Amino acid sequence: MKSRWSLLTVTLFLLCVVTNAAAQNVLLESDFEDDDGGWVTLDPDAELGLTADVENVFSGTSSLEFSFTQRLVTNMEEGLPGALVLPFEVGLPGLQSLSFAIRTATTIPLFIGMEETDGSNYVAIVHCTDGQWNELKLNLSDFTLNTDDSSDENGQLDPDQITGLALVDASFFLQMLGDAGLPLDVTPLGEQTIWLDAVILSDAPAVPADEPETELEQGERAVAIDACNSPAFRWLVCGSGVSATLDPDYAVTGGCYRLDYQVPAGKVFFVMRPLAVGLLAGTRALKLWVASGSAGAIYVAVEEQDGSRYGALIPLTDPMEWQQVKIDFAAFEASPDSQDENGRLDPEQIKNFAITDLRSILMGTSIENTLWIDDICAVGPEAF
Numbered sequence: 280m281k282s283r284w285s286l287l288t289v290t291l292f293l294l295c296v297v298t299n300a301a302a303q304n305v306l307l308e309s310d311f312e313d314d315d316g317g318w319v320t321l322d323p324d325a326e327l328g329l330t331a332d333v334e335n336v337f338s339g340t341s342s343l344e345f346s347f348t349q350r351l352v353t354n355m356e357e358g359l360p361g362a363l364v365l366p367f368e369v370g371l372p373g374l375q376s377l378s379f380a381i382r383t384a385t386t387i388p389l390f391i392g393m394e395e396t397d398g399s400n401y402v403a404i405v406h407c408t409d410g411q412w413n414e415l416k417l418n419l420s421d422f423t424l425n426t427d428d429s430s431d432e433n434g435q436l437d438p439d440q441i442t443g444l445a446l447v448d449a450s451f452f453l454q455m456l457g458d459a460g461l462p463l464d465v466t467p468l469g470e471q472t473i474w475l476d477a478v479i480l481s482d483a484p485a486v487p488a489d490e491p492e493t494e495l496e497q498g499e500r501a502v503a504i505d506a507c508n509s510p511a512f513r514w515l516v517c518g519s520g521v522s523a524t525l526d527p528d529y530a531v532t533g534g535c536y537r538l539d540y541q542v543p544a545g546k547v548f549f550v551m552r553p554l555a556v557g558l559l560a561g562t563r564a565l566k567l568w569v570a571s572g573s574a575g576a577i578y579v580a581v582e583e584q585d586g587s588r589y590g591a592l593i594p595l596t597d598p599m600e601w602q603q604v605k606i607d608f609a610a611f612e613a614s615p616d617s618q619d620e621n622g623r624l625d626p627e628q629i630k631n632f633a634i635t636d637l638r639s640i641l642m643g644t645s646i647e648n649t650l651w652i653d654d655i656c657a658v659g660p661e662a663f
Contacts, residue, residue: 318364376481424556500658608624
C-alpha cells in the first residue's frame, strides 16, 4: 500500500495552493463576452465566431465557436485543419499555467502548443471527451519540447519568449498512423465543432506538480511520469470507444485514472504519455499501480529520442485487484523493428511512455475492459 505520509504531503500542498490562490495574477484572459479575444484559425475553410447557445457556453453569456472539417494535413502552406491560435505581441514573463474549458462535438486528442521566438515549440496532449465541458488546467511543466522538428538552446520553455498559444484537433494524426498500416481503431474524420471558453493564463501553478506517492526502498529516489491526480488526462488516446476519467473512489490513495475501452478484433488499444527528454536520466526501473476488470496482460513501452522502442509485458491475473509492478529497464526488450545505436535502453533518452492492450490482435477477438492506473514513476539510486 502506498504511504499515508504521501497523502498527507499532497493534502498540505493543496492547502497551500488554496491559501495562495488569491495572490495569483491573471496575465491574459479570453472570456469571449464581447469579442473573439484575438483568436484566429489557421484553417482557411473553417468558421470562427461567437455563440450564445446556452448549452455551448461554459460561463458568462457567450463562447468561441469553431467549426471545420477534419482532414489530413497535405500542405502546411494551405493551412492547418482544426487549428486555433492566439498570437502574442510579446512574451508572458512569469507565466506558469493555463486553464480553459473546451467542449467538442466528437471525442478528440487535443494538441496544445507554445512557440518561442527562436522557433522551438513545446506541446502538451490532452484527451477531450465529447458532449461535455472538459475543464483543463496545465502547468508549463506539462509541455515538452517537440524534438521532431525543433530544438532549444536551454531545453526549457521560457515564458518571456513565447509568441503564441495554439489548440489543434489532432484527430488527423491518429488517422495518419492508421493509414501508415498500424492496427489502430481510429474514428473516421468528419465534421467537427469546438467550443472554447474561460481561457486564463496565470503566473501561479494551476495544479500541484506530479509527485510520486510510491513507497521507496532505502537509498532510492523516484521521478514521476504521471501521478494520475490531474483532471486533465495528458495522454494521447487511440481507440474509438474509449473513456478516460479521473476516479478518486477506486484509487489506492489520492486519485487514479480509469480507462474504459472496447477494441475490435485485429486492433490494439493504447495510451501514450510524452515525456521531456532527460527527465528519467539516472533511473533504473519503472514502477506503477495497475488494476484490470478482467485477467490478461498489458504491454508497457518506451520510445527513445532516436525512435528506438523497448517494452515489457505485465501479467494481470487478479481482476479488480490493485497490484504494484516494478520492472527494471534492463528487462525491457527491444521492438523487432527498432534499431538502436548502442543496442540498449537509455533512460535519459526516453521521450514517450505507452500502455497497450494487445489481446484483441493476438487473440483475434474483440475485447471490452476497464483499466485503472496510478502513480507511474521511474526509480533509481537516491544520488542520481
